Amino acid sequence: MQFTIQATDPQSKARAGLITTDHGLIETPIFMPVGTAGTVKAVHQRELVADVKAEIILGNTYHLYLRPGLETLEKAGGLHRFNGWERPILTDSGGYQVYSLSNTRKIKEEGVTFKSHIDGSKHIFTPEGVMDIQRTIGADIIMAFDECTPYPCEYGYARTSMEMTHRWLSRCIERFDNTENKYGYQQTLFPIVQGSTYRDLRQQSAEFVARQGRDGNAIGGLAVGEPAEEMYEMIELVNAILPSDKPRYLMGVGTPENILEAIALGIDMFDCVMPTRNARHGVLYTTQGIIMIKNEKWKNDFSPIDEELGGYVGLCYSKAYLRHLIKSEEILGAQIASLQNLTFYLWLVKQARQQINTGNFFQWKTYMTKKLMQRL
Numbered sequence: 001m002q003f004t005i006q007a008t009d010p011q012s013k014a015r016a017g018l019i020t021t022d023h024g025l026i027e028t029p030i031f032m033p034v035g036t037a038g039t040v041k042a043v044h045q046r047e048l049v050a051d052v053k054a055e056i057i058l059g060n061t062y063h064l065y066l067r068p069g070l071e072t073l074e075k076a077g078g079l080h081r082f083n084g085w086e087r088p089i090l091t092d093s094g095g096y097q098v099y100s101l102s103n104t105r106k107i108k109e110e111g112v113t114f115k116s117h118i119d120g121s122k123h124i125f126t127p128e129g130v131m132d133i134q135r136t137i138g139a140d141i142i143m144a145f146d147e148c149t150p151y152p153c154e155y156g157y158a159r160t161s162m163e164m165t166h167r168w169l170s171r172c173i174e175r176f177d178n179t180e181n182k183y184g185y186q187q188t189l190f191p192i193v194q195g196s197t198y199r200d201l202r203q204q205s206a207e208f209v210a211r212q213g214r215d216g217n218a219i220g221g222l223a224v225g226e227p228a229e230e231m232y233e234m235i236e237l238v239n240a241i242l243p244s245d246k247p248r249y250l251m252g253v254g255t256p257e258n259i260l261e262a263i264a265l266g267i268d269m270f271d272c273v274m275p276t277r278n279a280r281h282g283v284l285y286t287t288q289g290i291i292m293i294k295n296e297k298w299k300n301d302f303s304p305i306d307e308e309l310g311g312y313v314g315l316c317y318s319k320a321y322l323r324h325l326i327k328s329e330e331i332l333g334a335q336i337a338s339l340q341n342l343t344f345y346l347w348l349v350k351q352a353r354q355q356i357n358t359g360n361f362f363q364w365k366t367y368m369t370k371k372l373m374q375r376l
């Protein structure tokens with residue numbers, strides 16, 4: 001995996017880059033939609049390419065491991081072949097999904113034991129095990145097995161948790177560097193910085209992660225309920241330590257405002273379930289601002305959802321019709337709203353990239369944030 005920086009913003013740490021993988025190119029800054037469209041069975045691969053213009057999607061290690069399971073994925077020739085997405089894929093290591101989905105989990109030095117939320121069967125995720133799982137899924141970029149330190153937490157807990165994540169990282173690297181890709185292309189492993197919101201721990205973790213010299217680095221343990229200002233402070237501190245010639249992935253972030261702020265701080269890659277989750281509740285991101293589509297005011301507004309966005313659903317469906325579908329809890333409503341929000345997120349990072357290339361990202365960010373966050 002290669003990363004080239006094509007432009008840097010003179011007034012911030014923002015940069016426009018290109019990641020090359022064996023499954024194609026990724027222009028950064030980039031937003032990575034969840035490939036299975038999360039809980040909304042909304043979006044087909046064709047739509048992800050044609051409408052959303054997604055360049056890389058996320059696969060869900062925890063879900064895929066439980067169902068359809070590794071045997072099927074291996075027989076299919078890996079996830080790209082199984083779900084027909086021939087472009088780059090990134091998978092998280094499963095730790096966070098266990099933390100957020102299965103309330104029957106126990107964390108030990110060996111790994112994390114948990115019960116399947118599907119059939120209650122017992123499982124354990126270890127650093128070595130999730131490396132093998134991600135090798136079998138076959139994502140181009142895979143994440144180290146870490147503990148996403150809960151927020152808030154005591155300093156002692158944050159330090160112990162970070163130190164375990166570092167020991168798990170060493171076990172991941174040992175396993176990954178001694179196993180091969182199963183399908184004939186290259187995969188790469190990103191380590192994850194932890195340390196909660198404690199400056200000295202974040203510094204230690206960033207230094208430990210940077211020392212591993214991997215193709216890219218991730219920042220974890222954020223967007224877990226901490227105030228945005230604290231998140232920005234941690235990103236700034238960590239990005240000053242992570243190598244500037246490698247992509248930086250901020251996990252689980254965030255709102256359009258968070259994303260533009262983080263781009264200015266030097267982040268290149270983002271993922272968030274917000275676009276599809278908000279879509280289901282009728283919260284629409286548009287180039288003109290936020291639309292709460294269930295609001296009475298849209299009942300007889302027959303104008304297109306978002307003419308400027310250039311996406312299919314923004315042009316071909318009216319606000320009134322989408323309001324009707326969402327109010328009626330029609331799945332088509334969730335599908336249209338999900339496509340609108342995902343297309344918006346990809347449009348936003350593409351706009352940011354263009355502004356970085358033309359050198360006025362910083363002014364544009366201020367103007368765009370004010371415009372996008374207004375309620376219509």
Ligand SMILES: CNc1nc2c(CCNCc3ccccc3)c3nc(N)[nH]c(=O)c3cc2[nH]1
Nearest residue numbers: 034058059060092096148220221222223251252
């Ligand atoms: C929302 N806030 C947030 N998300 C975080 C995640 C998950 C990122 N999303 C990955 C995903 C993959 C497939 C399908 C859906 C999502 C983290 N993952 C790891 N491994 N470590 C973190 O510290 C960590 C921290 C996070 N904060």
